[in-house]
Structure formats: C-alpha cells, structure tokens
Amino acid sequence: MPATRAAEFGLFSRQILRHPRQVSALAPSSPGLAAMMARQLPVTATRVAEFGAGLGSLTRAILAAGIAPHDLTLFEVNDTFCASLRAAFPGVAIVNGPAQGLAATEAGSLDAVVSGLPLLSMPADTQRDILAAAFHALAPDGVYIQFTYGLFAPLRAAVARDLGLTATRTARVWKNIPPATVYVYRRARNGTA
Ligand SMILES: C[S@@+](CC[C@H](N)C(=O)[O-])C[C@H]1O[C@@H](n2cnc3c(N)ncnc32)[C@H](O)[C@@H]1O
Known part of the structure; x- marks a missing residue:
C-alpha cells in the first residue's frame, strides 16, 4: 500500500473511532469504487457537488473524469476531513457543513451530485431532506450518484416515490472494504422532485 494511502487509512480510522455514526465506513473508498462512481457522471456534466467527501477518494476520481476544480x-x-480536503484540493469549494445546505444553491444549476454519505443508516426524514436538497439543485436531467455497502437500494422506497425518483444500479464492486454497489437516481418521467 502506498505511504499516502496508508496515512489516509490512519487518519480515517481515527475519525471512525471518534465519530462512528457520522463516518459509518470501515475504510476510505477504493480507487475501483471511486472510478465506478465517476463513470456514472453524464458525459456532458460540468457542475458537480459531492456529499460526504471524507478524505477525497471520490473527489480525485471526479476531477480525473474531467470536472474542473472550480466547478466542484x-x-x-x-x-478534520475538511482541513485535509482544503490542503489536498486547492481551487475546489469546500463547505464545512451538512449536505442539506445544498438547498441554498440556485435551482437547477448542477449536473450531478456524487454522494459518499452513509444514506442507508439515516432516518427517512434525513434521507428526504438530503435528496430534496440535491434535486432542487439538479437540472431536469441531473443525476444523484450514491454507493451503498448494502444489498438493496440505499434510499427508502417511500422517499424515492415521494420525490418522484427512479434508480438504476451497477454491478457490485468487490475490490472495496466492504464491497459496494453504485446507484444512480434520476427524476422519473412524471416525477415530482
Ligand atoms: C462513508 S464516509 C465516505 C467518505 C469518502 N467519500 C469515501 O468514499 O471514502 C461518509 C462521509 O460522510 C460525512 N457525512 C456524514 N453525514 C454528513 C452530512 N449530513 N453532510 C455532509 N457530510 C456528512 C462523514 O463525515 C464522512 O466523511
């Protein structure tokens, strides 16, 4: 394991011990999972938000996919994670606050939201607030990209139905601790989100 990745594991592990419910992961996402997330970005995507960036495993893949730092x-x-992100990603806007804050962004101004949030372990009301904020900021054909360690969709069916969202899923990424699946949520054709 490269020294920088080993250092990341150490820093990440300390935050898991201090804030287990907030971090809700055994390790940072692997390069393979991050690449699978980034592959779900629309080819025309320019403006992107990332939720729950941690130490930037997904951020690196988003930038490698061609999103400019000033559009992320x-x-x-x-x-602690925010301080590390600021040092690692100059030019990227970093909000030290909850994902729900995206609701203050101009409506329809984003092409994609990439989420590493522990959505599965969140109450239905929190899921609803987060997804509503995301789809407020997303353009009509914008996508919300989320991974889950679970075997089923990370967003409760009732929340997806209330917000008028449909989901597609990718193959499971086995090279991750633990293995994970990527889901992409979009407005249904007659969606209400
Ligand atoms: C499973 S970790 C993912 C970290 C990183 N994206 C990755 O894939 O390695 C979840 C991250 O979400 C953050 N988080 C939890 N709740 C949040 C919220 N409401 N808004 C923003 N970040 C949150 C945690 O602090 C943590 O960094």
Whole structure:
C-alpha cells in the first residue's frame, strides 16, 4: 500500500473511532469504487457537488473524469476531513457543513451530485431532506450518484416515490472494504422532485 494511502487509512480510522455514526465506513473508498462512481457522471456534466467527501477518494476520481476544480463543491461535516480536503484540493469549494445546505444553491444549476454519505443508516426524514436538497439543485436531467455497502437500494422506497425518483444500479464492486454497489437516481418521467 502506498505511504499516502496508508496515512489516509490512519487518519480515517481515527475519525471512525471518534465519530462512528457520522463516518459509518470501515475504510476510505477504493480507487475501483471511486472510478465506478465517476463513470456514472453524464458525459456532458460540468457542475458537480459531492456529499460526504471524507478524505477525497471520490473527489480525485471526479476531477480525473474531467470536472474542473472550480466547478466542484464538496460538503463535509467533519472538521478534520475538511482541513485535509482544503490542503489536498486547492481551487475546489469546500463547505464545512451538512449536505442539506445544498438547498441554498440556485435551482437547477448542477449536473450531478456524487454522494459518499452513509444514506442507508439515516432516518427517512434525513434521507428526504438530503435528496430534496440535491434535486432542487439538479437540472431536469441531473443525476444523484450514491454507493451503498448494502444489498438493496440505499434510499427508502417511500422517499424515492415521494420525490418522484427512479434508480438504476451497477454491478457490485468487490475490490472495496466492504464491497459496494453504485446507484444512480434520476427524476422519473412524471416525477415530482
Ligand atoms: C462513508 S464516509 C465516505 C467518505 C469518502 N467519500 C469515501 O468514499 O471514502 C461518509 C462521509 O460522510 C460525512 N457525512 C456524514 N453525514 C454528513 C452530512 N449530513 N453532510 C455532509 N457530510 C456528512 C462523514 O463525515 C464522512 O466523511
């Protein structure tokens, strides 16, 4: 394992011990999972937000996919992770606050939201607030890209139905701790979100 990745594991592990519910992961996402997330970005995507950026595993893949730093905004509640993100990603906007803050963004101004949030372990009302904020900011054909360690969709069916969203899923990414699946949520044709 490269030294920088080993250092990331150490920093990430300390935050898991301090904030287990907030971080809700055993390790940062692998390069393979990050690449699978980035592959779901529409080819025309320019403006992107990332939720729960952690130490930037997904951020690196988003930038490698061609999104310009000044078109990317990260939302991360953990102060320690935010300090690390600021050092690692100059030019990227970093909000040290909850994903729900995206609701203050101009309506329809984003092409994609990439989420590393522990959505599965969140209450239905929190899921609803987060997805409503995301789809407020997303353009009509914008996408919300989310991974889950679970075997089923990370968003409760009732929340997806209420917000008028449909989901597609990718193959499971086995080279990740633990293995994960990527879901892409979009407005249904007659959606209400
Ligand atoms: C499973 S980790 C993912 C970290 C990183 N994206 C990755 O894939 O390795 C979840 C991250 O979401 C952050 N988080 C949890 N709740 C949040 C919220 N409401 N808004 C923004 N970030 C949140 C945690 O601090 C943590 O960094």
